[in-house]
Amino acid sequence: MAEIGHGGKEIKERIFDPSKAREKIKGLTEIPVRKQIANEIIDLAYGFFSPLEGFMGKADVDGVVKNMRLADGTIWPIPILFDLSEKEVADYGVESGKSVVLTYQGNPMALFEVDEVFEYDKAAMCKAVFGTDEEKHPGCKRTYEYKDKFIGGKITLVKEPKINEPFGPYFLPPLKMRQIIKEKGWSRTVAHQTRNVPHTGHEWLMKGAFFQAYADLPIEKPEVGVVVNAIIGEKRVKDYIDEAIVLCQDELEKAGYFGPHNHLTSLTFWDMRYAGPKEAIFHAILRTNLGITHHMYGRDHAGVGDYYGAYEAHHLLESVGEELDITPVYSMNWLYCPVCAEITSEGLCNHGDQQQKFSGTLIRSIVTDGVKPPRLIIRPEVFDQIMACADKYGQGSPFVTEEYLEKRSPVFDIEPL
């Protein structure tokens, strides 16, 4: 049976049969790509970005910028771009109708059927997507760093990536994820977007969403799964290291705070754009393609600085509501309340003056001290996992350092054909 993704289109993996891959790229010009583009090639080929089949042409970019829609009317909030400089276009002889092969780590990764070479006003793109054209916005910065020519065309993988330890079990592309959801028997699933190691506030965000997702299901045993979908992409110093993020999210399940009956950890390769409301729509599309029915949205979803109102994403989601195939569930912040002696949600109990926020700084200092925090702040098993990840993957630190960026193993490799 066809698996239908965003925009009502069938999700198809665009991956050549290994026996035919060599032949498909024989004699083609090779163009090496950087990490961001390699991530997005994977997303395109496995259907994370369905109905997109490749990098956007001008009509789609124009639609996204002007109407938050592809040229065919499908909602789409963020341009997916392949860029080259004018010199590169000339040197590689890139032109419409001519296929090239994209390489990563020196090896062939994907066939790129070039449709179109075009230019687009980057400031206009920024204003549309990020609501600002200020270079200090990290999404704008990334946009301005694109080279001046954009190339549209379909992508097909010639070689599946080898996902390295410990990420392998968490790489669950749309068709695979949909199969697992069927096997689990979940009639509802709720996506948790994260780039964090979970403290109990995050745990309860998910637990709250679990109830929200099954509110109207008259069921004897809620067949609801929380799907943690970690965004794995560009890292900055002081972020949690990727290994700690996925292993600690999974640890919540392994240690029984959830169970395999209602929890699954997965990842998507993507460099955050911090587009706030637009990225919220983008997340809805990603998780629709993953076969997920509900999506959690908290305060300031995927925002940065004070560019977006705390609940601006909620309002944008509501404005396009019926056109998305995923149901948003909205949540407040969760806090620790010493009077309730438990985790509570903003606005739930009335001990506001005594509630303690989970500040990033507090959690960071707890983790940095290496002293086991109370189990109502960070679960002891999660804490142990953080420390194990620091030793094994982070040169002693669970946070990204210059040394980690230099020495870390790649999340995936493209091996020789």
Added chain:
Amino acid sequence: MAEIGHGGKEIKERIFDPSKAREKIKGLTEIPVRKQIANEIIDLAYGFFSPLEGFMGKADVDGVVKNMRLADGTIWPIPILFDLSEKEVADYGVESGKSVVLTYQGNPMALFEVDEVFEYDKAAMCKAVFGTDEEKHPGCKRTYEYKDKFIGGKITLVKEPKINEPFGPYFLPPLKMRQIIKEKGWSRTVAHQTRNVPHTGHEWLMKGAFFQAYADLPIEKPEVGVVVNAIIGEKRVKDYIDEAIVLCQDELEKAGYFGPHNHLTSLTFWDMRYAGPKEAIFHAILRTNLGITHHMYGRDHAGVGDYYGAYEAHHLLESVGEELDITPVYSMNWLYCPVCAEITSEGLCNHGDQQQKFSGTLIRSIVTDGVKPPRLIIRPEVFDQIMACADKYGQGSPFVTEEYLEKRSPVFDIEPL
């Protein structure tokens, strides 16, 4: 603006202007009523039972028994009956078209415009409402105890009841409740049916329902209220005393586990029928009339023994879904999990073998011992309130005793006109 209740009908209070009451009943035959009937007169007069305006006639009873509907097609699950013996009918001269005055505590309470005197097969009634005609089912027992003639006709209060301390603030009939909900600014409300003093499992049932009720609301601050609606009626030995039920539910708010911003305690006079699924529908109607938008349904709602499947009420509610103006929210049991070190819901965490149920026996033994339990089992303020109620209202016990039944003050009085 008209307040619309169950069945799309306007809710109207049926209460005479005090200056005219005396005149309305002048010269009419007086018939004393028992407590159950006095409760239901209040419910009818204030619109708790809207669209009913009085005790049911034969066509309505027949509709309820055969189709779970009034004669006009409105969903209704439990007959509301006024009974007399054949001898009483003769002695009082009760007949169609002749009004009588119903008295309680020796004082005039309501005008009863007799429409119809009829008989009905009680066993058929039992089978339809309770799914059994066994006399040991408490609802059947109550049905068989009705005398043999039923009298249908409209009811109008001639004297509002005086609600006694400490119940006064919690008597919030439909029009009053709807006004309070407007003043609170709640766009969603979720009803909690109770006859219990709350432990933390009950507290989290309500907290879970709070999230469920606002799942799809994109709001900056959830304007959701939990409306506790305690059923106050016939008491049995070992029940919690009524005073403890309402004061302890309210204590959860006073002590800040909720707040006036999201919580309200109220009561309805009603002798439980233990009709399980049918009583669940009845509760939906009651709370619709109270202006509440959502209703919590847990395991074995309003059931007794093993007459009903644990989730049979859910299924019946779903089968009539669109015809009710209240949205059910379904919940599992809540438990204490020592590994999570918090209250959790059945099926939420995976520490099933270590979870501790809130057994009635456990809670009873804690309360009987009078030793303050952990705050994660019973809130200390609630515990203190239980003990205060035991002293003040329960002759030293928070549980109903023969002595309490004999000595307690009435919940309401009908004073002389």
